[in-house]
Amino acid sequence: MSTAYEETGRSRQKQRTRAALVAAARQLVAEGGRPPTVAEAAEAAAVSRTTAYRYFPTQHALLVAAHPEIETTSMLPAEVGSDPETRIEAAVRSFMAMVVDTEEQQRTMLRLSLQRDAASRELPLRQGRAIGWFTEALDPLADRLGADGVRRLAVAIRAVCGVEALVWLTDIAGLSREQAVEQMAWSAVALVRRANDQPHAL
Amino acid sequence: MSTAYEETGRSRQKQRTRAALVAAARQLVAEGGRPPTVAEAAEAAAVSRTTAYRYFPTQHALLVAAHPEIETTSMLPAEVGSDPETRIEAAVRSFMAMVVDTEEQQRTMLRLSLQRDAASRELPLRQGRAIGWFTEALDPLADRLGADGVRRLAVAIRAVCGVEALVWLTDIAGLSREQAVEQMAWSAVALVRRANDQPHAL
DNA sequence: TTCGTCATGGGACTTGAGTCCCACGAACGG
DNA sequence: CCGTTCGTGGGACTCAAGTCCCATGACGAA
Numbered sequence: 136m137s138t139a140y141e142e143t144g145r146s147r148q149k150q151r152t153r154a155a156l157v158a159a160a161r162q163l164v165a166e167g168g169r170p171p172t173v174a175e176a177a178e179a180a181a182v183s184r185t186t187a188y189r190y191f192p193t194q195h196a197l198l199v200a201a202h203p204e205i206e207t208t209s210m211l212p213a214e215v216g217s218d219p220e221t222r223i224e225a226a227v228r229s230f231m232a233m234v235v236d237t238e239e240q241q242r243t244m245l246r247l248s249l250q251r252d253a254a255s256r257e258l259p260l261r262q263g264r265a266i267g268w269f270t271e272a273l274d275p276l277a278d279r280l281g282a283d284g285v286r287r288l289a290v291a292i293r294a295v296c297g298v299e300a301l302v303w304l305t306d307i308a309g310l311s312r313e314q315a316v317e318q319m320a321w322s323a324v325a326l327v328r329r330a331n332d333q334p335h336a337l
Numbered sequence: 338m339s340t341a342y343e344e345t346g347r348s349r350q351k352q353r354t355r356a357a358l359v360a361a362a363r364q365l366v367a368e369g370g371r372p373p374t375v376a377e378a379a380e381a382a383a384v385s386r387t388t389a390y391r392y393f394p395t396q397h398a399l400l401v402a403a404h405p406e407i408e409t410t411s412m413l414p415a416e417v418g419s420d421p422e423t424r425i426e427a428a429v430r431s432f433m434a435m436v437v438d439t440e441e442q443q444r445t446m447l448r449l450s451l452q453r454d455a456a457s458r459e460l461p462l463r464q465g466r467a468i469g470w471f472t473e474a475l476d477p478l479a480d481r482l483g484a485d486g487v488r489r490l491a492v493a494i495r496a497v498c499g500v501e502a503l504v505w506l507t508d509i510a511g512l513s514r515e516q517a518v519e520q521m522a523w524s525a526v527a528l529v530r531r532a533n534d535q536p537h538a539l
Numbered sequence: 540t541t542c543g544t545c546a547t548g549g550g551a552c553t554t555g556a557g558t559c560c561c562a563c564g565a566a567c568g569g
Numbered sequence: 570c571c572g573t574t575c576g577t578g579g580g581a582c583t584c585a586a587g588t589c590c591c592a593t594g595a596c597g598a599a
Contacts, residue, residue, distance in 0.1 A: 145596065148546065172585060183548045188587070242451055248508065249448035250586095290510050291524055299501035306450065308492050322493055325531035326524055346566055350576065374555060385578045390557070452556095 153190050155180040160201035168239040170198055195247035202240070210268045217275045219331065220324050226272035227296050227323045230265055231316045234298055241298040265293045273327070280334050288330045295322045355392050357382040362403035370441040372400055397449035404446070412470045419477045421533065422526050428474035429498050429525045432467055433518045436500055443500040467495045475529070482536050490532045497524045 159180035163171035171179070173194050177187035191197035210229035215222050234241055269289035277285055294300075296319040304315035361382035365373035373381070375396050379389035393399035412431035417424050436443055471491035479487055496502075498521040506517035 145544090145546065148596090152546080173587085174585075185549070185589095186547055189546085192587085194586070246448055246451035249444055249451070249504070290506070290512075291520055294502045294506050294510070294520065295497050295524065297505060299505050300496045302451070303499060303501050304492070304496050308496070310492075318493055318496065321531075322497065322524075322528055325527045329523075329527035329530055347574090347576065350566090354576080375557085376555075387559095387579075388577055391576085394557085396556070 152180075152182060152186065156182060156187055156190055156197065157200050160197050164198070164201055164240055170194075170240060170243045173197060176201075193247075193250075195244070195250065198240070198244060198247065202244070209271060211272060219273055219275045219327050222272040222275065223269065223292065223323050223327050224320050226268050227292070227320045228316065230268060231296055231301070231319060234301060235312050235316070238298070238301070242302065245298050245302070265297065266290065269293060276327075276331065280330060284330065284334060288326065291326050291330075292323045295319055295326065354382075354384060354388065358384060358389055358392055358399065359402050362399050366400070366403055366442055372396075372442060372445045375399060378403075395449075395452075397446070397452065400442075400446060400449065404442070411473060413474060421475055421477050421529050424474040424477065425471065425494065425525050425529050426522050428470050429494070429522045430518065432470060433498060433503070433521060436503060437514050437518070440500070440503070444504065447500050447504070467499065468492065471495060478529075478533065482532060486532065486536060490528065493528050493532075494525045497521055497528065 156176060160171055160176040163176060163179055173187050173191070174184050176197060177184045180187070187197070191200065210226045211222060212225060215225050266286070266289050269292050270285055273280075273285045273288060276288070280288065300319060301312070301315055304310045304318060305312060310318065358378060362373055362378040365378060365381055375389050375393070376386050378399060379386045382389070389399070393402065412428045413424060414427060417427050468488070468491050471494050472487055475482075475487045475490060478490070482490065502521060503514070503517055506512045506520060507514060512520065
């Protein structure tokens with residue numbers, strides 16, 4: 136990671152500082168389950184706290200930038216076939232496996248996104264890739280529902296399957312993680328089925 | 338249940354102090370959209386901050402205690418009939434109207450419940466009444482699904498309809514509050530329909 | 540070579556959550 | 570009536586999130 140000492144100039148400097156912060160935060164996230172404070176990330180990046188805040192005005196911004204992007208292009212197994220229900224169930228299970236794997240970070244991100252007042256809520260929030268994955272899983276329905284119908288169905292499914300729902304199902308309803316995922320898969324299929332039965336209703 | 342302890346002296350004092358804190362917090366919640374700090378509630382109750390923390394170890398605990406309990410016994414209009422789908426849709430709309438009305442507090446409670454580390458997450462969290470209301474709405478299905486089936490369906494529906502989903506649908510997916518509620522109602526019906534079609538699948 | 544720009548560092552300050560310790564005084568028990 | 574208990578108040582302290590201001594020093598253009 137000792138990059139390009141040849142690169143000089145102020146713009147490069149900024150790039151490097153930013154990259155160092157992101158890399159440090161990313162590493163700290165990977166190491167301990169608990170997300171780092173800004174100060175911790177700054178120190179790990181050998182950068183002053185003040186500077187860190189210059190690049191990322193909030194801890195949330197830093198963690199968003201540090202969020203290890205899942206590189207997966209698709210969440211569907213190769214041999215999944217064309218049945219929409221089977222496909223969405225597979226997609227949901229893959230997606231939720233990832234969410235459960237990174238649950239601590241997911242919770243923190245959710246909490247931090249709830250942190251600020253209504254004003255800052257207007258800011259563009261980072262969307263995950265779930266919509267894309269679900270849309271792909273729903274591809275066989277594109278003819279029947281139309282692109283817009285598929286997208287809305289994907290949104291509906293994402294509303295059922297995610298950290299938010301996981302938090303409620305486990306913390307409040309008392310389900311195990313496995314039960315929660317089962318629940319979500321079942322619900323997702325229910326949504327697909329209704330959309331399929333009544334293409335105009337959504 | 339209240340026979341054991343004396344009605345005078347110190348125990349009464351404790352009752353009064355606690356009640357004053359709850360009342361103050363409740364009032365502050367009602368006044369400003371933004372939930373009060375512990376210090377604010379303490380001052381409003383004419384009690385020291387230290388004492389406030391003695392009664393409620395966290396802001397979350399105080400807000401939970403202060404949460405104005407909705408007194409509604411049922412969320413169903415009188416003339417709703419016996420069609421489970423109609424009933425659940427009405428219940429969901431009523432419930433979500435209440436959630437949207439108190440959205441700021443709901444968000445804060447959600448955020449605070451995410452606040453602490455995994456250890457404190459083990460503590461019994463307060464459950465809302467949604468499950469009860471949804472169960473009531475699903476009453477016509479009791480024969481078909483059994484009590485347990487109804488409860489699990491109610492849980493599934495609550496996972497789809499609540500602040501958590503509202504937050505995602507509005508903040509991330511960009512839906513309006515109305516659209517989000519529509520979405521939830523549609524999803525809830527989808528779940529009921531699937532449960533009804535395949536009573537054993539859940 | 541000089542001079543202004545600009546990324547950075549350092550430290551003080553604010554605010555809210557929460558903890559700890561000690562002192563005061565009213566209530567209680569003997 | 571006296572001593573203990575216990576609810577309370579006050580203040581100091583920690584910690585993390587942010588904010589602000591000023592100094593410094595390298596970069597880069599004239």
